[in-house]
Each structure stands twice: as C-alpha cells, then as structure tokens.
Amino acid sequence: MIGLLGGSFDPAHEGHAHITREAIKRLGLDEVWWLVSPGNPLKARGPRAMDARLERARQVMQHPRVTITDIEAKLGTRYTAETLGRLFDLYPKVRFVWLMGADNLAQFHRWENWDWIMGALPVAVIARPGQRVAARMSPAAQTFRDHRVPGRHARRIIHMDPPAWTLVNVPMRPHSSSEIRARGEWSD
Numbered sequence: 001m002i003g004l005l006g007g008s009f010d011p012a013h014e015g016h017a018h019i020t021r022e023a024i025k026r027l028g029l030d031e032v033w034w035l036v037s038p039g040n041p042l043k044a045r046g047p048r049a050m051d052a053r054l055e056r057a058r059q060v061m062q063h064p065r066v067t068i069t070d071i072e073a074k075l076g077t078r079y080t081a082e083t084l085g086r087l088f089d090l091y092p093k094v095r096f097v098w099l100m101g102a103d104n105l106a107q108f109h110r111w112e113n114w115d116w117i118m119g120a121l122p123v124a125v126i127a128r129p130g131q132r133v134a135a136r137m138s139p140a141a142q143t144f145r146d147h148r149v150p151g152r153h154a155r156r157i158i159h160m161d162p163p164a165w166t167l168v169n170v171p172m173r174p175h176s177s178s179e180i181r182a183r184g185e186w187s188d
Ligand SMILES: Nc1ncnc2c1ncn2[C@@H]1O[C@H](COP(=O)(O)OP(=O)(O)OP(=O)(O)O)[C@@H](O)[C@H]1O
Pocket: 005, 006, 007, 008, 009, 010, 015, 016, 019, 099, 100, 101, 102, 103, 104, 126, 127, 128, 129, 173, 174, 175, 176, 177, 178, 179
C-alpha cells in the first residue's frame, strides 16, 4: 500500500516529514510518495522552481520508505483527480491511499472531481494545528460522514473499498511553508 502526499512543498518542512512518518506508522504503509506539484490549481501565486523544491524536499525527508517525485510535472497533470487516474493506469496492481493535512480536507470540496476522488481511493486526513474543527465540519466530511472510520481504527481504511476515510489524531507540528516564506527564508 502506497500513501500519496501531494503538495506544493514550497518549501518542504518538518510538518510534512512528521505527518509522513506518522502515516507510515499509523496506517502500516509500505511506501509514501511525495507528489511535488507543478502548482496548486487553487493558488494564484506559482511556487518556486521545481528543482529547488525537490532538492529541499530530499533534504527534509530522508526515509527508506519515502520517494520524492515530480511525477505530476512529468505526466503534465495538475488536478489531483487527473493525476490519480493516470497513476491507476500506470500501476494497476498498486493500491494507493491519499494523505492530506486537515486544512486540505476543509477545502476539499473545491477540488476538481473531489467526490470522485473520495470514491476512488481511501483517504487519511492528518491533524494540523487549528484545523481539526474546520476539517470535521467541512462539506466533504459532512457529505461522506457515513464513510468515516474512527481514527483509532485508521489502519482499517487501507483494506476497505472506498469511500473510506479517517481523521488521524497525531501529536501536531506547527510548521507551515507560508510562515517560512514570510520569514524570508525561502526566496529566489
Ligand atoms: N504542519 C502540518 N501538519 C499537518 N499537515 C501538514 C502540515 N504542513 C503541511 N501539511 C499537509 O501537507 C500537504 C502539503 O502541504 P503544503 O505543501 O501546502 O504545505 P503548507 O505548509 O500547507 O503550505 P502553505 O503554508 O503554503 O499553504 C497538505 O496536505 C497539508 O495539509
């Protein structure tokens, strides 16, 4: 079972590394792939160059089960639903789970074909400071409330037919890319 963590990683930080390690542990994943995005379709401002983001990501996340990839740039996809469709075609025998922080679940109903994504693979949402209530109350959580698996049984989602999602409570990390950019520690 491979976890997919999509993100701008502009730049990658300890929060990303932390939720990745937690997801491996809590869900029992064989691998995690970081999908370093060519650019979030909902963000007006483009991220820094891919090479710089990949390099930083590889410094921040060194783990035998984790691969940092620019596969979306290679495939020419930007929308997650499209990326997933292509990955399912390329790796028909692999089972994937989508990983994201709680802030992303709060916005998830704005993603293209988000309800298809929920039906296409299990989804694990990982706690993020200040985002748990927004995630729980979000349109996506409400729409799929009957398919939510309690966090203490998170491991079950990887064996279930989707839709199946869970909100995993882990010790939280406050790091964020926007804060690092605001401090001026990540610029061209
Ligand atoms: N500290 C954190 N705790 C939990 N999840 C996180 C954390 N930081 C990032 N994530 C999750 O990692 C994924 C990629 O995040 P992203 O690259 O957008 O970083 P970010 O810090 O949220 O960036 P920005 O501040 O620019 O929005 C998203 O699913 C996001 O929710």
